[in-house]
Amino acid sequence: MREYTARAHTNIALLKYWGKADTDFIIPTTTSISLTLDEFYTDTSVKFDDDLVQDQVFLNDAPLAGKSYDKIVRFLDIVRQEAQLSTHALVKSTNHVPTAAGLASSASAFAALAGSASKAAGLNLTPSELSRLARRGSGSASRSIFGGFVEWQRGDSDESSYAKVLQADVDWDIQLLTVIINDQPKKIDSRGGMQHTQATSPFYAQWVENTNAAVSDMEAAIAQHDFEKLGSLAESNALQMHATNTTANPPFNYLTDQSWTVIQLAATLRQKGIEVYATMDAGPNVKLISKQQDTQAITEALAASLPNVQTVAATPGPGIQIVKGAKL
Amino acid sequence: MREYTARAHTNIALLKYWGKADTDFIIPTTTSISLTLDEFYTDTSVKFDDDLVQDQVFLNDAPLAGKSYDKIVRFLDIVRQEAQLSTHALVKSTNHVPTAAGLASSASAFAALAGSASKAAGLNLTPSELSRLARRGSGSASRSIFGGFVEWQRGDSDESSYAKVLQADVDWDIQLLTVIINDQPKKIDSRGGMQHTQATSPFYAQWVENTNAAVSDMEAAIAQHDFEKLGSLAESNALQMHATNTTANPPFNYLTDQSWTVIQLAATLRQKGIEVYATMDAGPNVKLISKQQDTQAITEALAASLPNVQTVAATPGPGIQIVKGAKL
Numbered sequence: 001m002r003e004y005t006a007r008a009h010t011n012i013a014l015l016k017y018w019g020k021a022d023t024d025f026i027i028p029t030t031t032s033i034s035l036t037l038d039e040f041y042t043d044t045s046v047k048f049d050d051d052l053v054q055d056q057v058f059l060n061d062a063p064l065a066g067k068s069y070d071k072i073v074r075f076l077d078i079v080r081q082e083a084q085l086s087t088h089a090l091v092k093s094t095n096h097v098p099t100a101a102g103l104a105s106s107a108s109a110f111a112a113l114a115g116s117a118s119k120a121a122g123l124n125l126t127p128s129e130l131s132r133l134a135r136r137g138s139g140s141a142s143r144s145i146f147g148g149f150v151e152w153q154r155g156d157s158d159e160s161s162y163a164k165v166l167q168a169d170v171d172w173d174i175q176l177l178t179v180i181i182n183d184q185p186k187k188i189d190s191r192g193g194m195q196h197t198q199a200t201s202p203f204y205a206q207w208v209e210n211t212n213a214a215v216s217d218m219e220a221a222i223a224q225h226d227f228e229k230l231g232s233l234a235e236s237n238a239l240q241m242h243a244t245n246t247t248a249n250p251p252f253n254y255l256t257d258q259s260w261t262v263i264q265l266a267a268t269l270r271q272k273g274i275e276v277y278a279t280m281d282a283g284p285n286v287k288l289i290s291k292q293q294d295t296q297a298i299t300e301a302l303a304a305s306l307p308n309v310q311t312v313a314a315t316p317g318p319g320i321q322i323v324k325g326a327k328l
Numbered sequence: 329m330r331e332y333t334a335r336a337h338t339n340i341a342l343l344k345y346w347g348k349a350d351t352d353f354i355i356p357t358t359t360s361i362s363l364t365l366d367e368f369y370t371d372t373s374v375k376f377d378d379d380l381v382q383d384q385v386f387l388n389d390a391p392l393a394g395k396s397y398d399k400i401v402r403f404l405d406i407v408r409q410e411a412q413l414s415t416h417a418l419v420k421s422t423n424h425v426p427t428a429a430g431l432a433s434s435a436s437a438f439a440a441l442a443g444s445a446s447k448a449a450g451l452n453l454t455p456s457e458l459s460r461l462a463r464r465g466s467g468s469a470s471r472s473i474f475g476g477f478v479e480w481q482r483g484d485s486d487e488s489s490y491a492k493v494l495q496a497d498v499d500w501d502i503q504l505l506t507v508i509i510n511d512q513p514k515k516i517d518s519r520g521g522m523q524h525t526q527a528t529s530p531f532y533a534q535w536v537e538n539t540n541a542a543v544s545d546m547e548a549a550i551a552q553h554d555f556e557k558l559g560s561l562a563e564s565n566a567l568q569m570h571a572t573n574t575t576a577n578p579p580f581n582y583l584t585d586q587s588w589t590v591i592q593l594a595a596t597l598r599q600k601g602i603e604v605y606a607t608m609d610a611g612p613n614v615k616l617i618s619k620q621q622d623t624q625a626i627t628e629a630l631a632a633s634l635p636n637v638q639t640v641a642a643t644p645g646p647g648i649q650i651v652k653g654a655k656l
Contacts, residue, residue: 183585202568206534232577239579240530243571249560250595251567257511257585267578 003047006115007328008110008144009317010040010097010108012176012279012287014234015218017152018190018242019198026139027161029198030211033218034143037176038104038317044093044112045326046120052088059093062210068104074135074234075110075195076117082133084123092306092326098312103178111144112135115322130320147319149222151215170316172225173291177298180310181258181284188252190282193245198250207244211237231277231289234278235266238279259304262286269301331375331654334443337438337645338368338425338470340504340615342562342607343539343546345467345480345570347526354467355489357526358539359482361546362471366645370429371423372440373654378550383436402446403438403465408611410461411449419445421653426640431506438465439472443650458648460489467475476510477550479543498644501619505626506640509586509612516580518610521573527576535572539565559605559617563594566607568625582611589633590614597629 008143011034019029055073057064064072071284076089093114097105113243114134116126125133133154143150148168155161188291199203216234221229244300255263263278263286274297277288290298292315299311321328339362348358383401385392392400404417419441442462446453453461455473463470463480470489476496483489487570526532542561544564549557572582583591589604592613598604602625604618618626620643626641649656 102493201533202538202564203531203571206531235532235577236577239575243531243575246574247564247567247571249564249597251591253588260581263579270578 001237002120002324003045003326004045004116004119004324005045005326005328006112006119006320007023007041007043007106008115008141008320009036009038009147010042010102010103010105011143013140013143013151014230014279014289015214015237016281018194018241018244019204019208020139020194021154021156025158026135027156027158027163028139028152028154029208031127031215032143032152033166033215033222034150034152035170035174035176036144036147036150036317037314037315038102039312040097041091041095041317042095042097042108042112043328044091044109044116046113046116047090048085048087048120049090050087052090055088055091056154056299057091057193059270061077063262072113076200077125078086078133078136078281079117079121083123083278085121085223091291098126101327102326103314106138107144109191110134110141111320112136114141115145116321117220119322128162128164132158135161145320148316149281150292151173154212161229166219166222166318173293174316175290175295176294177290178312178314179286179288179302181256181260181262181286183256183258184284184307188282193252193254193282195250196252197244201244201247203240203247204244210240227275227291227303227319231275234289235277242280251305255280256284258306258309259284259286262288262302265301265305269298274298330448330648331373332373332444332447332652333370333373333654333656334440334447334648334650335369335656336439336443336469336648337364337366337475337656338370338433338485339364339468339471339478340431340607340609341471341618343542343565344560344609346522346569346572347532347536348467348522349445349482349484350579351523353486355484355486356467356480356482357536358478359493359543360468360545361550362468362478363502364430364472364475364478364482364500364645364647367640367642368425368436369645370423370425370433370436370440371656372419372444374441374444375418375611376413376415376448377418378415379420380644382436383416385419385421388423389570393405399465400441403441403586404462406464407445407449407451411451413449425512431642434466435468435472438462438469439648441465442469443473443648447650454565456490457491460486460615463489466650473648476644479547482540490536493552493647494547496647497629500554501621502644503618503620503623504642505616505618505623506642507616507630508638508640509584509614510588510637511584512585512612515580516610520612521580521582524580525572525576529572529575530570531568535568538568554618555603557576559603560609562617563605572606583608584612586634586637587612587614589609590630592615593629593633602626
């Protein structure tokens with residue numbers, strides 16, 4: 001069997017995925033819309049090899065074990081089943097997503113694994129099929145198959161739930177400036193968090209309704225390069241998602257005082273004419289949807305409120321790349 | 329004219345008042361349910377005096393001026409109109425509500441003022457009429473006319489929106505243990521906060537619906553002395569109210585990291601069999617709905633998580649007292 005290598009970039013959702021209609025197949029309750037990021041990606045090589053007695057997985061040159069390993073084996077089992085293969089695989093993955101930035105690496109990780117493993121197993125999947133496969137590993141990975149603005153249509157079955165490109169070539173000024181929050185609250189993983197919220201928050205159904213209702217507005221904002229509309233829809237959606245967590249039973253909260261300082265700074269900057277909006281995922285870091293031209297003004301304002309805070313900028317990135325061999 | 333003095337106790341809502349259907353008459357969007365507290369009260373004496381050329385108001389022996397003074401004059405105007413009186417008043421008020429505890433003093437303040445001013449003006453109001461009058465000063469004051477568990481029926485007009493007793497004699501173990509949070513975020517008054525939220529939060533309508541739907545359950549919990557049901561309904565309602573604020577546009581937040589430490593400590597204590605639930609109003613302090621028998625266990629657990637944090641306990645209190653003269 002041949003070895004294939006894939007590079008997939010991470011993505012940040014502007015309309016979020018937060019809850020599953022089907023947990024086995026990872027069919028979401030909401031259609032989500034994201035921006036793929038240029039700076040953060042995962043490279044993964046896969047080779048199926050008859051000599052292996054079990055799957056071997058290396059992440060950043062270290063052998064992977066435990067739950068993370070098990071999750072990858074389960075994913076490889078899906079690939080093997082589709083390819084009618086029983087061979088074990090050698091997986092080598094390198095993450096170029098700084099852990100501190102809290103930029104979900106599971107999206108790029110499972111997209112890259114889906115791309116390299118499917119090709120190595122001899123499957124020739126269409127982009128939609130590849131998105132469906134990546135979805136089985138991690139919901140948000142379905143979006144990392146594509147570049148630019150991407151929409152994961154929730155669908156209602158394994159066949160109908162996959163991502164598509166909304167705008168591959170993002171030729172206007174939009175970036176995500178991640179503000180790294182130092183005060184880390186207790187870690188609750190997104191899979192457990194969304195499940196608990198979906199089961200117990202009295203606002204959950206309303207959030208699903210509001211998110212799905214915002215899809216066509218967000219599509220229009222992207223098509224029209226309407227920064228203000230895109231930003232305000234994204235910020236509202238993120239805040240609503242976090243409010244489903246703070247109303248769960250028992251409640252939990254990813255955001256800290258520092259997160260709120262940044263969220264409120266964004267509102268203050270908007271009053272001063274600087275277009276900047278906040279979005280937050282399953283952690284305290286705040287990603288500022290902003291323009292590259294405003295980076296300096298934003299970071300200066302941040303430094304005045306939160307000295308020592310670090311920022312990481314990311315611009316729109318490409319879709320998955322898959323090549324034959326062990327390297328790109 | 330004769331002088332009258334009234335003592336009214338503050339109250340904490342278990343189902344919250346957060347938004348107005350009519351801003352002039354303070355008709356709320358939700359029926360609210362509260363517990364009147366024994367330890368915190370306001371004493372207010374009122375005398376209408378033909379010799380006065382304007383209303384004079386003293387709070388804790390200091391003359392009151394500015395917006396707070398104007399608000400009291402506007403309230404006295406309502407009393408004068410009902411009593412067909414044009415005389416100015418001398419108002420002397422003493423607050424026995426520690427400011428740091430963040431236990432709303434406007435509830436006890438306007439209830440005591442309504443009681444003393446109406447009697448001094450020669451009005452003989454029924455308790456319902458007095459509750460309606462107090463409501464015109466501050467919505468939550470309508471509830472401080474009564475002791476124990478009180479329900480402010482939202483109604484749909486000046487005539488139909490007033491409080492009534494649910495359980496005057498609270499002969500079971502329930503207290504509110506206020507945890508005083510030191511990290512104070514930017515102050516947003518409840519009147520401005522609720523107005524902004526009502527106008528902009530995409531969860532506001534759902535919160536109103538959920539609150540009104542919880543009324544009969546809360547009534548049943550109180551009637552049955554069902555501590556767990558009462559506490560869990562109250563905590564969910566408070567969290568939902570705060571989630572309407574964090575989803576307003578722009579968002580705001582009364583709760584801090586320390587508030588969340590206390591909220592999550594309550595959940596941890598419940599897992600250990602200690603019945604304790606959190607409720608929060610327009611500030612960072614957390615009021616723990618708890619039993620006197622558990623005070624020590626709770627304060628010890630608090631001290632372990634938040635050293636130096638102070639607590640103030642309050643038990644169920646009585647309704648308004650009105651006496652002739654300058655003193656109770």
